[in-house]
Amino acid sequence: AQSVTQPDIHITVSEGASLELRCNYSYGATPYLFWYVQSPGQGLQLLLKYFSGDTLVQGIKGFEAEFKRSQSSFNLRKPSVHWSDAAEYFCAVSPYNAGNMLTFGGGTRLMVKP
Amino acid sequence: DAGITQSPRHKVTETGTPVTLRCHQTENHRYMYWYRQDPGHGLRLIHYSYGVKDTDKGEVSDGYSVSRSKTEDFLLTLESATSSQTSVYFCAIRDPQGNSGYTFGSGTRLTVV
Numbered sequence: 753a754q755s756v757t758q759p760d761i762h763i764t765v766s767e768g769a770s771l772e773l774r775c776n777y778s779y780g781a782t783p784y785l786f787w788y789v790q791s792p793g794q795g796l797q798l799l800l801k802y803f804s805g806d807t808l809v810q811g812i813k814g815f816e817a818e819f820k821r822s823q824s825s826f827n828l829r830k831p832s833v834h835w836s837d838a839a840e841y842f843c844a845v846s847p848y849n850a851g852n853m854l855t856f857g858g859g860t861r862l863m864v865k866p
Numbered sequence: 867d868a869g870i871t872q873s874p875r876h877k878v879t880e881t882g883t884p885v886t887l888r889c890h891q892t893e894n895h896r897y898m899y900w901y902r903q904d905p906g907h908g909l910r911l912i913h914y915s916y917g918v919k920d921t922d923k924g925e926v927s928d929g930y931s932v933s934r935s936k937t938e939d940f941l942l943t944l945e946s947a948t949s950s951q952t953s954v955y956f957c958a959i960r961d962p963q964g965n966s967g968y969t970f971g972s973g974t975r976l977t978v979v
Binding site for chain 1: 899901906907908909910911914924956958967968969970971972973
């Protein structure tokens with residue numbers, strides 16, 4: 753069965769600083785990979801996804817993520833964080849079969865200092 | 867999110883009572899999912915459906931049942947609610963023919979007292 757690890761439970765960065773959130777997965781083949789963001793009291797919004805092709809994917813709100821097969825990682829990055837980016841971020845994987853369920857990491861809560 | 871609604875948004879219930887949560891979609895997607903969200907665990911799959919009357923268990927299905935009599939509705943029932951089922955419940959849909967991710971509802975916050 754697949755699993756997802758987000759090693760950092762909490763991260764605090766200063767506004768304007770760069771950000772990297774880590775995600776490692778365990779799966780026998782290359783899965784579909786996702787990053788979601790959840791603002792307090794809200795549902796989950798898809799930031800970006802990787803299915804195949806270019807290993808650097810661009811998402812909404814200025815986020816990008818890089819798939820590294822050799823490291824089984826899919827880290828999320830943003831060059832300059834805004835106060836509105838404070839939220840919880842979830843990495844998720846899905847097997848390479850349409851319709852199969854997502855497995856989520858435990859989440860990383862991002863706080864942004866002014 | 868557009869196309870998927872959950873009801874109720876909030877509910878407080880007593881231990882031992884049955885509770886049903888509803889997920890309704892207008893996208894005609896075949897696949898529907900129920901997740902629960904708890905601190906430190908992310909979201910964990912309870913049950914999912916791959917068509918009308920076709921459902922299967924997820925990672926944390928004990929104490930839950932589901933039904934899907936119509937494409938648009940996926941019901942989650944807590945047969946006899948317990949305090950450990952206090953959580954936020956999310957429904958999700960996915961179109962397997964499309965190249966998109968999953969779309970999540972806004973969630974139902976359930977408190978069992």
